[in-house]
Amino acid sequence: MAQPILIAENVDKSFGITHAVKHVSLQFERGEIRGLIGENGSGKSTFCSMLCGIYHSDGGRFMLNGKEIRAHNQVDANRAGVSIIVQEMGTLSGLTVAENIFLGNEDRFIRLGVKNTPAMNREAQRLLDEYGFGHIKASLMIDHFHFEDRKLVEIVKATYFKPQVLIVDETTTALSQYGRDELYKIMNATRADNRTVIFISHDLNEVLQHTDHISVLRDGELIDTIPSQSATEDELKRLMVGRELGSRYYRTDYPDETKPLDMVLSVRGVSVPGQLQDVSFDLHRGEILGVGGLSECGMHELGKAVFGASYDRKGSVTLADGTAIRSIPDAIRHSIGYASKDRDNESIIVNDSICDNIVLPSANDLAENGVLMQRKLNRFAGEHADHMSVKMTGIGQFVSDLSGGNKQKVVVARWLGKASDILVLDSPTRGIDVKVKADIYSLMAELRAAGKSILMISEEIQELLGMCDRILIMKDGKINAEFIRSRELGEEDIIAKML
Amino acid sequence: AEDKIKIGVSIWSSTDTLGSEVKRILDSAAETLGVDVVYVDQAHVSEQVTASAETLAMAGCDGMIICNSSSAEMASVINTCTDNKMYLAQFFRVINAEANPTEYEMAKTSPYYVGTVHESEPDNGKRLVQIVCEKGARKIGLMGWEPGDATFLGRWEGYKAGIEAWNAEHPSDQATLLEPQYGRTTSDTGRATAEAIIAANPDIDALIVAGGGGDPLVGAIAAIEGLGLTGKIQVVSTDFLPDLGEKLKAGAMSAESGGHYADPFFAFMLVYNAIRGNYPTSTDGFYEVIFPYMFVASPEDYEAYAKYFTGTELPYYPDEIKAMADYTIDQLKEACAALSVSDVVARHAK
Amino acid sequence: MDWAARFQKLKTNRVIGRFYGLGLLVVMAAFFFAIFKVLTPNNFGSPENLFFYLQSSIIYSVGACGLYFIVVMGLFDFSIGANVVLSSIVGVVFSKSFGYAGLVLGCILCGALIGFLNGFLYIKLNIPSMIVTVGLMLIYESAAYYVAGGVKQMLDPSLQMFGRSPGNILLSFAAFFLTNFIIKHTRIGTYCYAIGSNEYTAKNMGIRVDRQKLIGFVLCHVFVGIMAVLSVSYGTSMTATTGMASMIRNFTPLMGTFFGLTFRKYGTAVPAIIIGEFIIAIIFNGFVALGAPTTVQNIVTGAALLAIVAFTARPQKGAIAK
Amino acid sequence: MKSQNIAADSEARSARNLRNARVHNRLQAFLPLIGLLIIVAAFAGLTDGQIVTMRSVRLILSQVYPLMIASTGVFMVMTLGSLDFSQGSILGISSIVISWLSFYSIPLAIVGGILTGAAIGLMNGFFHVSFRIPSFIVTICTMYLFRGLCAYLTTDAPVAAMPSITALNQDWIKLAITAGVLLAAFLVFRFTRIGIDLKAIGAGELAARYSGVRTDLVKVLAFVAAGAITGIAAFVNVVKVGSITSTAGNQFETQILIALVLGGLPISGGAKVRFSNIIIGTLISLILNNGLVMIGLDTAMQQLIKGVIFLAVVALTIDRKSLKVIK
Numbered sequence A: 001m002a003q004p005i006l007i008a009e010n011v012d013k014s015f016g017i018t019h020a021v022k023h024v025s026l027q028f029e030r031g032e033i034r035g036l037i038g039e040n041g042s043g044k045s046t047f048c049s050m051l052c053g054i055y056h057s058d059g060g061r062f063m064l065n066g067k068e069i070r071a072h073n074q075v076d077a078n079r080a081g082v083s084i085i086v087q088e089m090g091t092l093s094g095l096t097v098a099e100n101i102f103l104g105n106e107d108r109f110i111r112l113g114v115k116n117t118p119a120m121n122r123e124a125q126r127l128l129d130e131y132g133f134g135h136i137k138a139s140l141m142i143d144h145f146h147f148e149d150r151k152l153v154e155i156v157k158a159t160y161f162k163p164q165v166l167i168v169d170e171t172t173t174a175l176s177q178y179g180r181d182e183l184y185k186i187m188n189a190t191r192a193d194n195r196t197v198i199f200i201s202h203d204l205n206e207v208l209q210h211t212d213h214i215s216v217l218r219d220g221e222l223i224d225t226i227p228s229q230s231a232t233e234d235e236l237k238r239l240m241v242g243r244e245l246g247s248r249y250y251r252t253d254y255p256d257e258t259k260p261l262d263m264v265l266s267v268r269g270v271s272v273p274g275q276l277q278d279v280s281f282d283l284h285r286g287e288i289l290g291v292g293g294l295s296e297c298g299m300h301e302l303g304k305a306v307f308g309a310s311y312d313r314k315g316s317v318t319l320a321d322g323t324a325i326r327s328i329p330d331a332i333r334h335s336i337g338y339a340s341k342d343r344d345n346e347s348i349i350v351n352d353s354i355c356d357n358i359v360l361p362s363a364n365d366l367a368e369n370g371v372l373m374q375r376k377l378n379r380f381a382g383e384h385a386d387h388m389s390v391k392m393t394g395i396g397q398f399v400s401d402l403s404g405g406n407k408q409k410v411v412v413a414r415w416l417g418k419a420s421d422i423l424v425l426d427s428p429t430r431g432i433d434v435k436v437k438a439d440i441y442s443l444m445a446e447l448r449a450a451g452k453s454i455l456m457i458s459e460e461i462q463e464l465l466g467m468c469d470r471i472l473i474m475k476d477g478k479i480n481a482e483f484i485r486s487r488e489l490g491e492e493d494i495i496a497k498m499l
Numbered sequence B: 001a002e003d004k005i006k007i008g009v010s011i012w013s014s015t016d017t018l019g020s021e022v023k024r025i026l027d028s029a030a031e032t033l034g035v036d037v038v039y040v041d042q043a044h045v046s047e048q049v050t051a052s053a054e055t056l057a058m059a060g061c062d063g064m065i066i067c068n069s070s071s072a073e074m075a076s077v078i079n080t081c082t083d084n085k086m087y088l089a090q091f092f093r094v095i096n097a098e099a100n101p102t103e104y105e106m107a108k109t110s111p112y113y114v115g116t117v118h119e120s121e122p123d124n125g126k127r128l129v130q131i132v133c134e135k136g137a138r139k140i141g142l143m144g145w146e147p148g149d150a151t152f153l154g155r156w157e158g159y160k161a162g163i164e165a166w167n168a169e170h171p172s173d174q175a176t177l178l179e180p181q182y183g184r185t186t187s188d189t190g191r192a193t194a195e196a197i198i199a200a201n202p203d204i205d206a207l208i209v210a211g212g213g214g215d216p217l218v219g220a221i222a223a224i225e226g227l228g229l230t231g232k233i234q235v236v237s238t239d240f241l242p243d244l245g246e247k248l249k250a251g252a253m254s255a256e257s258g259g260h261y262a263d264p265f266f267a268f269m270l271v272y273n274a275i276r277g278n279y280p281t282s283t284d285g286f287y288e289v290i291f292p293y294m295f296v297a298s299p300e301d302y303e304a305y306a307k308y309f310t311g312t313e314l315p316y317y318p319d320e321i322k323a324m325a326d327y328t329i330d331q332l333k334e335a336c337a338a339l340s341v342s343d344v345v346a347r348h349a350k
Numbered sequence C: 001m002d003w004a005a006r007f008q009k010l011k012t013n014r015v016i017g018r019f020y021g022l023g024l025l026v027v028m029a030a031f032f033f034a035i036f037k038v039l040t041p042n043n044f045g046s047p048e049n050l051f052f053y054l055q056s057s058i059i060y061s062v063g064a065c066g067l068y069f070i071v072v073m074g075l076f077d078f079s080i081g082a083n084v085v086l087s088s089i090v091g092v093v094f095s096k097s098f099g100y101a102g103l104v105l106g107c108i109l110c111g112a113l114i115g116f117l118n119g120f121l122y123i124k125l126n127i128p129s130m131i132v133t134v135g136l137m138l139i140y141e142s143a144a145y146y147v148a149g150g151v152k153q154m155l156d157p158s159l160q161m162f163g164r165s166p167g168n169i170l171l172s173f174a175a176f177f178l179t180n181f182i183i184k185h186t187r188i189g190t191y192c193y194a195i196g197s198n199e200y201t202a203k204n205m206g207i208r209v210d211r212q213k214l215i216g217f218v219l220c221h222v223f224v225g226i227m228a229v230l231s232v233s234y235g236t237s238m239t240a241t242t243g244m245a246s247m248i249r250n251f252t253p254l255m256g257t258f259f260g261l262t263f264r265k266y267g268t269a270v271p272a273i274i275i276g277e278f279i280i281a282i283i284f285n286g287f288v289a290l291g292a293p294t295t296v297q298n299i300v301t302g303a304a305l306l307a308i309v310a311f312t313a314r315p316q317k318g319a320i321a322k
Numbered sequence D: 001m002k003s004q005n006i007a008a009d010s011e012a013r014s015a016r017n018l019r020n021a022r023v024h025n026r027l028q029a030f031l032p033l034i035g036l037l038i039i040v041a042a043f044a045g046l047t048d049g050q051i052v053t054m055r056s057v058r059l060i061l062s063q064v065y066p067l068m069i070a071s072t073g074v075f076m077v078m079t080l081g082s083l084d085f086s087q088g089s090i091l092g093i094s095s096i097v098i099s100w101l102s103f104y105s106i107p108l109a110i111v112g113g114i115l116t117g118a119a120i121g122l123m124n125g126f127f128h129v130s131f132r133i134p135s136f137i138v139t140i141c142t143m144y145l146f147r148g149l150c151a152y153l154t155t156d157a158p159v160a161a162m163p164s165i166t167a168l169n170q171d172w173i174k175l176a177i178t179a180g181v182l183l184a185a186f187l188v189f190r191f192t193r194i195g196i197d198l199k200a201i202g203a204g205e206l207a208a209r210y211s212g213v214r215t216d217l218v219k220v221l222a223f224v225a226a227g228a229i230t231g232i233a234a235f236v237n238v239v240k241v242g243s244i245t246s247t248a249g250n251q252f253e254t255q256i257l258i259a260l261v262l263g264g265l266p267i268s269g270g271a272k273v274r275f276s277n278i279i280i281g282t283l284i285s286l287i288l289n290n291g292l293v294m295i296g297l298d299t300a301m302q303q304l305i306k307g308v309i310f311l312a313v314v315a316l317t318i319d320r321k322s323l324k325v326i327k
């Protein structure tokens, strides 16, 4: 057998205590498309980011064509023959399409310091045409194009120089069928050219169809690499999930659903341009309602819409007594709390004290005639932080010093402090270790028992299955399915409705 | 160092053209008389003007001289001086008795307000207008530096009075003065403003650059040269230029008044003598010393001026300064009134 | 497609888009021109007058071009005015021995040095650019005083070519073309925009961000050095004054930069800077022609600029502005 | 076993890091105060103790009032991470209004000055918030605008206040006003949710919005407050100066900026601001100004030293950690 094109030897990476990639050793053959799958947070992106110089590995090395590759940034990696289409937006606004494609690699158009813009535009246009993306004009600002076209530009940027190894990290979710087909063509062409593609996707069907081998990661560990031809979706899922459901930290009760529930929140015909279409559902007292789907399905926006945080929201969100929720202050005043998926930017004020963070939504309640006494605030914040057993040196400590799990505890503490009856929790256990996860799950169960209502948005199917009384699955901005909690309900049922 | 007299100078800027000349003459006097001087630049910003007196009091000055930007500020300055037993004299400025009677009264009653040395700005303005009118100008543009500056307002009064006087005498040959525009204190803004004035009023035959430290004047002359109007538009001003002689020769300038950088010297002398107890300060009045402007209207005038006023020369030699230190107030007034180009030429020719 | 969308589409067309931006600018200039022409038809706005307005405005446009490099990266510089003063004085001093070469090179090299110092200290001390340049402004002002020796620096009449019409036009338009060239035809321009757009991603693309910022500062102050040549040639003298007096010189170029930023999306930053400053000159001269005090001009300029920035801004909902 | 060791190890390390960070933070907070003490000590040495005499203290205080009052307002704006360059113009215009109204009644004049400042602040806040234009662009535009207006109103003569108003120019009155403003602002900052809101917006606007802070409203209010408070500073100014010229308030905004930065206020605002920044900063700034004069240096040298000290103080005290990218 020929020498593998890329070898990862014992690659390791931790973010603080989170061991994101655990001593992974992997080989990639020349002329193959390799699927890389695993649950959210299993370390796929981190693994690829190290290869591309976006992160530095803590240990191990990558060998490309028998030579060690140590990239310090993406352009380095490109020069060495590795390129990546990242999960997030990778284009820069304010630059033209052509400038974006050649950013950091303009040298070939520069003679004596002069950039030959027409030549660069021509070349970019030629590439775009060649890829069949002729509708994108190379000389225009990237800002003129919507998300999908920008992703196509990224595809061109990452592949035009025929890299030895091309990484496609969950790009397909952003693409329509047309874009996907174009991407598959490029992947196939790369393989035909005896080069290699690493393809990351949550769409198992897609992975099975388009890859030669599939490697499965779970909690940062390499589980197995299997040939695609003989694999089945079920087998992949088993490899991905691996551990037993529910045994340790999920709920174990399966209440009989005949018990009538009081509606506490009613969502009717909610639409947000480009994100949500006509979503309606009810949330009941003492219920954990799960919302699942693929990242871009609109479920994260749904949390914002319920919390009154969406711009241009249509439709209504009302409480049982008919009170309409139109803005964030409305929501907070009426006992709705919200924890965002983007914890550091939206949930918590990182550069502020734990005390201020916990107190903020409750400030009006804590004030006597508008006066806030620091002692009272401290007591309040201290109580709730302790209740959540936040690991801290004191409530004056800045949140930026805390670990992810403890940040999340602070977020929860603030809404418990506000005595919120309805909690909208978006990806509450994202990037959190097992112990804190367990804490959060047991807290959710407690709250549920106390008659509070929780809308849990999650990308983790097991979590939905393990915790929710009811699960809504979203697709393309709409509710695609609804499941009631039961022992029989399995991941497959859910995945089937997500894709 | 304890008994050395210390005199503060509150000035708009000790670094611009006029300011550094003022500094030069004051430094020389201080050195001659063994006095410490301390400068505070206040940019003619009212609140900084009043603060400057406090700063000087803090610095332990026995007296100070000040160029304020409006009369009303003097109330605060006089208070500060009285409270801190610091003698005070104004230069380039006088408290306007009609507009600011309270401040005027305070100045009179304060035992620390020694007096003021000032030019008669209205007279100066009037005289300049007379010169240009006599040289044939009938429509006169006017460029100030900052709106509302006390000195400019005084000069403007004079320009208007000059026009009135001319028109009263020549009912059939009237002259007009345009509304002022403001060219700030740099040469490029001065030029832009002068160009704008001329573009809007192509028929003006004279331009008064009221002052502003000389830079706007330089810009205005450049504007006129740039437009090819040198000699067609007379320029008069109240700031001397380093190359005034050439400009006069070339007809770029018509007449100029100035030389007032020696004025603070007399204010300095007032305070110096008050500190030494030579000039008793009454609680019902103060000394008023009128400083004459020097007028230069020909290259020859300027040559003499340049020789004895600029460069390394100063209008008074150290031994003269020493002698002046013991002048009575009347002698001092006389010396001040006598200062002119020919006076300096006569004294220094010896 | 409704009208608005069709219009939007037109604006995004590359060629028409550029003309749209230019057109908007010309319409604005024409608007102010027309107002004053109607109000005071006889002494405002003859072609000859307009040419003079242009000559006084291009000085600031050159400085605005320089500042543009800094501001698109999200940085700021308060030492523009101090640089004009210091560089002019250095230029005049050198012109006494080396003539035009001394003047031009003195100003530009002094500017480049200042730019280097600003960038270097900003990067090494890690202090926000706005603050570091306030401190340096104080220092440059005093440096200028010591270089000038407290004396008004007069530019020799035989060296005033850049204060008159072909000289100033040639030099400043050379500067405009150079700016446009650097922005559009070298990697510097691309990298400046990239850093302004997202510093982190830019770093990931292999752009050496610190070096690029340093280049930005040097370029900025080289253009300010050219502005110094034009300023001192136009005014024919320069005086060093301390006490933050140079701050006032920051603002007129800054106004032009605002225009450039506002019209950047149409790809017409440099023309916007030139026409923007020209509009400011029109307003100024218009008020002088009306016989209204120039003070009114500042009011109108401030208000007009605020209005232009406000109405060309199309803020995204929820966007964060500090 | 081994992994346990590693875990314990990293636990200990992070505890140590935390401790160090805390000590560092505390030190960071006291640096400006230390700076003030060093500067006082240095000038006391250089001026034979003159700067610490009762007289000097009184005189410095007398200069500090308007700056300290106005800095209090700008402090709020800068806590947001925004800037206000229109302060000097506000001081000028408010002073003019106060001078006009002083002929009718002093209380009316004070109210008028405050309202004028508040109105300009409202304009700043409105344009900043509703068009999302960076505050420094908006306030530079309004600075230009109102400086022009100020010059226009003082073209023919300085605007004089009623002469008897200077009778109010007494230390205790100015001290009382300043203390009143500081105390009121402190109480609001410390004992109402406004303080928490301001810091939260500066530290993370988006998260603040999601925590129920009405960010747009609070931002506008901060600009209004900054204007209104400068209206009060304008009253003290009028009382001291008696009449208003076109240059009134020139460069005031820069003095405020320099003072607050010297006081250790992070320019990005946020939760690390401290109320003491105002007091320490204005004092450092004025001691520097006056001390250099007392030493008897010439102006250019004073300014050179001031620039160097400014940069040095900022370089030593600035908190770089809370700035993700330094712009």
Ligand SMILES: Nc1ncnc2c1ncn2[C@@H]1O[C@H](COP(=O)(O)OP(=O)(O)OP(=O)(O)O)[C@@H](O)[C@H]1O
Pocket: A015, A016, A017, A018, A400, A401, A402, A403, A404, A405, A406, A431, A432, A433, A434, A436, D014, D017, D018, D021
């Ligand atoms: N910026 C920081 N400054 C100081 N200490 C920090 C900082 N960030 C993290 N730490 C500390 O480092 C440790 C590891 O943090 P990290 O976020 O990786 O933890 P984690 O594994 O995500 O924990 P959790 O299980 O709570 O999510 C924590 O104890 C935290 O206090």
Ligand SMILES: Nc1ncnc2c1ncn2[C@@H]1O[C@H](COP(=O)(O)OP(=O)(O)OP(=O)(O)O)[C@@H](O)[C@H]1O
Pocket: A015, A018, A019, A020, A038, A039, A040, A041, A042, A043, A044, A045, A046, A047, A087, A170, A430, A431, A432
């Ligand atoms: N910059 C970071 N700082 C701290 N933790 C991180 C960081 N990036 C990733 N992690 C953590 O590392 C783990 C692996 O994340 P990674 O993004 O590689 O997962 P993934 O498999 O790509 O997931 P997804 O399918 O959601 O993209 C997660 O627990 C994640 O929270």
Ligand SMILES: [Mg+2]
Pocket: A044, A045, A046, A087
């Ligand atoms: Mg990923």
Ligand SMILES: [Mg+2]
Pocket: A016, A018, A403, A404, A405, A431, A432, A433
């Ligand atoms: Mg974590």
